[in-house]
Structure formats: structure tokens, C-alpha cells
Amino acid sequence: MAGTTQTLDISPVGRVEGDLDVRVDIEDGVVVNAWTQAELFRGFEVILRGKDPQAGLVVTPRACGICGASHLTCASWALDTAWGTEVPRNAILARNIGQLSESLQSLPRHHYALFMIDMVNKNYKDSKYFEEAVRRYSPFTGTNYEIGVTLSARPVEIYALFGGQWPHSSYMVPGGVMCAPTLTDVTRSWGILEHFRKNWIEPVWLGCSIERYEEIKTYEDFLNWLDEKPEHANSDLGMFWKMSMDIGLDKFGVGCGRYVTWGYLPNEDKYQKPTIAGRNAAMWMPSGTYDAASDSHKLMEQAFCREDMAHAWYEETGPTHPFDRVTKPIAKNPPDFNGKYSWATAVSHQDLGRLEAGPLARQLVYGGNHTESWQHHDGLVLDMYKKMGGASVLLRHFARMHEFKAIYRNIEHCLREFKLNDPWYIKPKEKDGQGWGATEAIRGALCHWIDVKDGKIKNYQIIAPTTWNVGPRNSANARGPIEEALVGTPIKDPSDPVEVGHVARSYDSCLVCTVHAHDAKTGEELARFRTA
């Protein structure tokens, strides 16, 4: 009946990391309002308080087993800036290759294991691509599911050659890295990288060489590439694109239209004496924001960050900068959709408000002209964004997968640039101070703030990509990016709302990093620290 609102509580959404519940209001088969709830709380910042300054190197990778290298990167650079270290060139490259190999692993793993298995949902049985999707993408038994999931284990073999194991190494430390790879570690890494290219990227994902794919600069180039050869159209990229268009994944999942990236991959010659202020001018992959309404790019600074707790399970309201945050959690956490309903906070930019973080944000920023000439520039996704009328589930996922080529080339760069007989570590002098480390996890903007006093951690704070994306309403009652992206989503079968899953998975949300801390018994003391 027109005008009747149906409320649907979905617990859990699944296939986002951690426990996400979603409430949606549906009218005439379309979502008209949405609430996202982070439903797990562990308390990492409480644990870090009073601990060894280097405890974050052990603890924070465990905030997220999927983005552990990204947390380790942030933890290391945060201490580097606090202690005023010097980081040798080899170590910057060795940290970058760890971050890159984790990200390269994540692409097929997310694509097959988390994203494409929804294509075999009975919702899409009338699509002309359905039968082929079932053959390729059925969980565990699909032909390409198996290739994708199995081959995704290879890039992190490179990580293991530098860090010993993936996940959960702590090989990045202030002043450098713990490893000192030999020639065979580097040549073996090349072998693994080539194997991954020859067995997944080119034959399965693209149906062409990386070089041919790199010729694509505009939306038209991409469409021409798709039609150029049956190998392109039948590749997994071709199949993803065609079926997504067929089932309408280009029609919903818009979001808030403003985007953020911290930038990542410090330049090995420009960031050897790391400072917070000097960071933006030293990243291979530039930092920035993109505002679609004004079509404008700006640089991003950590000082612009604010957290708002009006609808989160804390007594305070904010907005507050993370360094100044004094968390006052509430003792019990019943969901109240007019009041507090999530452990996530509403993160915003002091001027731009709520921003979307993630691969789409990165790609839109890489199309800007606000960066230095040597920094990465790639206008394809921004061009698609403008010509396709903005963001969608399809474009957000495409942006994620498109990043493979920059990641691949940067791994090659690291392998070429290592000077094996030069130092990997310069022992720093420990001291008190404030530090900040940032990076881009595959799923978006991640940073750590640390305050070291009297030789121990006084305060440690993390804002993860999912904190930006999955946050609840703020004090102005504005929806968070994913809540906003859910509005307009068509729901065909309320007993199996797979479309809600599409939106959540296009952000590759990770609740485990969003989970904040407080102690029910002594609340007040612990309440000053929040985290991972």
C-alpha cells in the first residue's frame, strides 16, 4: 500500500567485518530512512593506556586482522613523529611493500568472498548473467571463487618475506623495520608478484595485459575496452561490470558526495625525518578531499578531524578533535534510534562535514590538480563519476578493484629501489611527545594519535575508515555516509534484503576497528580513552 512504512531490523548484515546491524524504513519497496549500528565493543585504548610506548605496535594490528599492516604503519609513523626519528630509505620501502601486499591480497579476497557471492542470490535469477554467475561465483565451489580466494593468499607471501608472517606481524618499528632482507627475499618476491599477475590479474581479472588496461583513461576508453575483445567482456572485470549494470547496481548506494583520503606510501627520499606537518608533501599517493557539489579538491590535515557523540553510546556530544577527546560512555547500551544507537562516533571535517572514506574517495582525489607533479594522478574514476551521475554500489566497487594497477606498480618500485647493503633501522631515542600516523587501509582513511608522557602511553586514539563511513547521526541529526547511501535502495524481498548487503559491502565496512572503549565498573577513568 502506497505510503505505508515498513521497518526492517537486519541483524546481522554479515560479510562486513565485525557485527553490523541495520534498521531501514521502507516505503513502496524503497529505503527511505536508515540507521547503522556497530554492535561490538572490545576496548583497545583502555588497554593501551599506561603501557609501553611501543605497545601499539603489538596491540593495534590486532584491532583488525584484515588491515593489520595498515594499523602497524600508523602505529610506527605515529611513534616516529612523537620521537623525532630518522627512518632509512630501505625501511620506508619495506613498510610500503608490507602495506601494498596486504592491499593487493584484499582485492580478490573481497571481490570473490564478500562481494560477488551476492550475484548468485535468487533475487537475480531473471538476469541473463545469472547462470554464468552461479558457475563462477558460488561460495567455495564456484570456478572463479576458488581461483580468487586461493590466489589471494599469494601477495601476503611477499609480506611474510619482510615481516615473517601475515596477518599480525610487528616488523615496523620507530626508526625503521626489524628485517634486513637478502637478495633471495627480493627475487622471490618478484617471482610471487609475477605469479599473481600471470595467474589472476591478466587471465582471470582483465583478459588482457596490465599494460593494455593502463591505456584506459576515460569512461569511453573503458567501454571501448569492454567491447574490444571477447576476452575483455568475459573477464571477471567484464562480468562484474555487465551483470552489475544489468541488475541495477549503478542505480543506488549514492552516499554523501564528499570524500576524504589521508594519502599513503611515504616517498622514500622525502620522509626520512618524519613530521606531522611535512607529511602531505611527502606521499606518493596524495592526501585530499573532494566535494562533488562544488567539484573541488583540497588537502586534508589531521587538525580538521572532529568526532561527534550525540547518537553514540557516550555521554559527551562534541564535536571534539581526537587529541582532546574526553570520552564519557553510558553504562548500558540499549538501542534508541531517536537517541543513542551505536558504538561508532560521527566523524567529520571541521568545514566539509561528513565525508566518505575508502577506495572511491581515493580515486576521486587522485583525479584532482591540487597535488604535486610527482604524486600519483589518475583521472579515470573521477571521469566515470561525473559521466555516470555520481557514486553507486557499482562505481564504489569498481574504484576498489581499479586500484590494483597502482598497487602493483608500487610493489615493483619497492623491489627495484631496495639497496640491500644500506641500513634498515636507525635506533631512535625514546622521548615524550605527541605523534600522529596515517595511511590508507584498502578500505580507507586510517590514523592513530598517540600521546606519550613519562615514558608511557597517556592517550591513544584511532579513527578507522569505518568510523567515517558507518558512524551514526551527528548532533545536527545528519545521517552518516552509509546511512545516507542506504536511502534510495530498492528492496525486492524484505525477507532477504540482499540490496542492503550490497551497499554495506561496497564500503567493505570493518566494525572491528570502530569498536570503542569504556569500563562499566570504573567508567570515568577509562572513559578518557577511546580506540580501535
Next chain:
Amino acid sequence: MANLLWLQGGACSGNTMSFLNAEEPSACDLVTDFGINILWHPSLGVELGNNLQQLLKDCVSGKIKLDIFVFEGTVVNAPDGTGTWNRFAGRPMKEWVKELSAVADFVVAIGDCATWGGIPAIAPNPSDSVGLQFLKKNHGGALGKAFKSKAGLPVINIPGCPAHPDWVSQILVAVATGRAGDLTLDEYQRPKTFFQSFTQTGCTRNMHFAYKVSSTQFGQRNGCLFYDLGCRGPMTHSPCNRILWNRQSSKTRAGMPCLGCTEPEFPFHDLMPGTVFKTQTVMGVPKELPTGVEKNSYIKYTGAAKAAAPKWAEEDMFVV
């Protein structure tokens, strides 16, 4: 065919990510070659919302037979024993854990969080987390000391932060191929086949340990990490250097001191100031000695080892 259900409590997904690196067999092989039917998994399962809640209820009621229940992450009890800080599928996760464990033939705890509480349970343990049958070294946990699954075994603990994929997949294959009777568990319910030897077993730095040649700072290719950098390889039970990580290496081979993550006390010393990546010593002698070694014997043998050390032991062995 064996029905397997995998849930996560206070987890980081690290064990799942590790599991997806498995080979011989891979995660897919477990399904296609060994008949393990994965009913649902938080990262890989198809169902969401009410459909999943129904599946869980059907397992609890016995309508769907649950052969193997795998749990990753801690059991969260906060606040005040309610467990509402970790709600899942409409109710506290701890309630699902109790009901599902009661009907499963085998209960497997994967990773340090599920075995003994791991990182979230470091003091002050803000989420009031416990493992399935232990909190650190204390027997009990969420299911109680006396718990045995329907097959008559206590929780099978596969620790590690994360657990190595092989440790997980080989145990699942043992269960699926009817070899569960060969499983022998140590006092912390770890399968002895993996956890009787030490992390040091197979370490490429062993000759440096033998001649007491120390790595004094990071980024060195030679030297043992035990004497100065806090390595726990000689007193940690794990096969990290005989079943390599990601088919390639191990932490100690790559130059990272072992943190002892397969032991209940991980992370040691609660990460208090001065304890991270630094060997704790008294008058130059490590406070924690290799398992089974007495202080006086240690002093004698390290003195003799140093005196006997050949010249090459001090030179780079692993050169560019």
C-alpha cells in the same frame, strides 16, 4: 559430510584471514574434497538478518545437526555479565555460544582470543572477555572447567595470534576423516602434534643461539634475538619454524622476536613500560630462561658457548 558453523565474538577476523591462506587443503578444498559443509561464517556466509537467526535456531534445536562449532574471538561478558557489548543476531553472543556448544560434536577455539582471552583480555580487560574454556592460564572460561562436547572432548584450543591456517585445517581434516581419536591434547588443550615442540625448533638463528651471538638491534641479518630483543622462541610451544608462515618465513627468520603468542600469558608482562622487544634481565641474566634450563646451568653453558664460538658465528651468515 560434517556441518561446520563458525562464529566470531570479540574478534579482529585475523584467524579468518589466516585461514583463507590455507593450502593443502585450501578453504575451498575443505568443502569440495573433505565434505565439510560450512553452514555459515561471518565473512563468507550467504544469509543475513532473519534467515541467519533461523539457521542458528535450527542448529540449537537439533533440526540441523551441528558437527563442528568453531569460535574466533573472545566471549564478551560486559557490562555486568550481560554480554550486550557484543550483540549478534538479535541477542548477546555469549548466549549463542553456550547453546551452540551444547549441541556440537566438536568445539574448536581458534586464536588466542577464543582460547585464553588474548589481546582484549589484557588488564584491565575492559570488555570483561574470556576464552571458551580458559582465561589466561585459569581453567574455566565461558563454558566452565567440566565442559565436554558431545564427542567427549573438551574445547580443542588452537592458539596463536593468529592461528596458522595449517593448524586449523589439519585439525578439521582429522575430524572430517575420522581421525579425531588420534588427537592428543596438552594441559592447555592444545593439539600436541603442533604444540609440543618450540618456536625455536627450526629457527635459522639457532646456531647464533648456540654460540651466544646476539642481535643487539633490529635490522641485523645475523645473531639470536633471545639475548637482547626479548624473543620468546626457546620457551614458546609452536611449530612456526617447521610449518612456515605463508609458505615462506617466520617472525624470527625475518628478524622479529617471537612474542610467545601461542602461550596463555600472551602478551607477556601486560606490555608494561620497558618490556616490549627488550629481554628482561637480572645482573645480565635473562629473567625467563629457555624452558627447562636452570640459572646456574645457563650461566655455565652460555659462558662455554661464547668461548667456543667460531669466528664465522660473529660474521654475517645470511649475506646479500
